[in-house]
Amino acid sequence: MKGKATSFDIAHEAGVSQSTVSRALRDSPLVSIETRERIKAIAKELNYKVDKNASNLRQQQSSTLALLLFEDPTSDDSMINPFFLSMLGSITRATAKAGYDLLISFQQFSNDWHADFEDTHKADGIILLGYGDFLDYRDKLEKLEQQNTHFVRWGALEEHNPGVVVGSNNYQGGYNITNHLIDRGRKHFVFIGGADNHSPEFLARFNGFNDALSERGILKPGQTAKHWDAISTETSGYNVCKALLDSGEKVDAIVCASDLIAIGVLSAMKESSYNVPDDIAIVGYDDIPLARFTSPPLTTVKQNTILAGEILVETLIAKIEGRHAKNVLIDADVILRESS
Template structure:
């Protein structure tokens, strides 16, 4: 007797992965219409039927959350921003209190990294920490939303991606610390770090910093305060700090966009 066709048979005929077959048969928007139609046509030819019992089993909760870290250039081999490491204990405790396990891994940028955890039922939801260049990252967020993946991210609020975001008031933080330094008598400021849409959190910090200086009359309205660009690494911060020293720039207060930049700047000074 001929054995029943499986999703692996369809995948072989279609020249795609088994997970792609699974998504196509669920009408996932992550699979193009052309590929979905091709897979469904092959499924009909093979008289393939979805195993409802297996499907229901796969849809059971795993009682696990996936914490996915973005790889950051660091001075050691961890590739993890120390700020996110400091959050790990609190996240682990919160998941344990809710009766969940926590799976910690790195974000992978293969085509299906964003869907693999839920599709294979390794996790019921995803926590994203870090993102690199936000303009490039938006495509991944869009895919997560279209897949209807359960996820939360740490970062800046972005109206084009209305999903659940946990973060801090970066604008007010930048403004508060600048006002504090002004009260101490500092008048020559420079901001070190990204200040554009590629780094929205850093941009908000810069805007708070800039507005505080405008309010104090140090920067003219509609102008930008002194700014040295730097990516969020110790090495980049060190290079900026060294350049500031060598340039002889008159500066008595430096605001850094991130902790890694600050460590590098302090090392150079």
């Protein structure tokens, strides 16, 4: 046998027509059971595999999903948010389970990628990760929607979302972990992270934080909680914490908008000889795998990344198949460890 076997080869071998081979391999009831089995046996023997390109072309679809990870051009090249990476695993698995392949790509906004993946028939739909943190995503997403591209986005739910959004309940997470700290008797709170409107996700966490403080009377009515800005990296957390300590601000509890920030904060605390949690409580957000191995182990909020990945994939496939797909908010759980 020279080259790969085609369906004609196996048709010839089986003494049937090529179309019967195609039907047999797809388990069409139009082919009798015996012929089906016979054809399958021959196919296996000749190590025949359906050519995806031909099949896709004919069917005008690709049974492939594209995962686009937003890449922050300003941050360190090699740093990918571990939270997204942990979702990568479940997305990959869910995609495979649904019989799709997964294309992955890092994209920057600057690129004019638009709906290329779907336009070229490389993918039937697109999953967007990391597109929640920037102002200028809206235009692009609306363009996608206009083009009728199938896509789901991981991010925050806002009043009007272009496309379908799956996200975790950041408000509730911020609210719950703050209440936990209040229960532990903390009085002086600071929030570190992008508590500005650049990131709706961080903003929701901050709002939960703020509302918890208000409800429990730590904040007087009309007062807004203190926050220090930081981007989601250890380095930024470290620097901001140093600045915070230098400022002389009175504080016995820090809620960080992400574990990465919290890890930077912990490391600044250690360097300045503060004791966590005795002098000050630190909590993070995300429960990245290493959160339990920091020193002290980090109290944090866990987003169910496995569920999230599955729902993202499920939702996208629903859209592709023309079924109804709605926004989903996934609950987040507080994970108690020793930093609080």
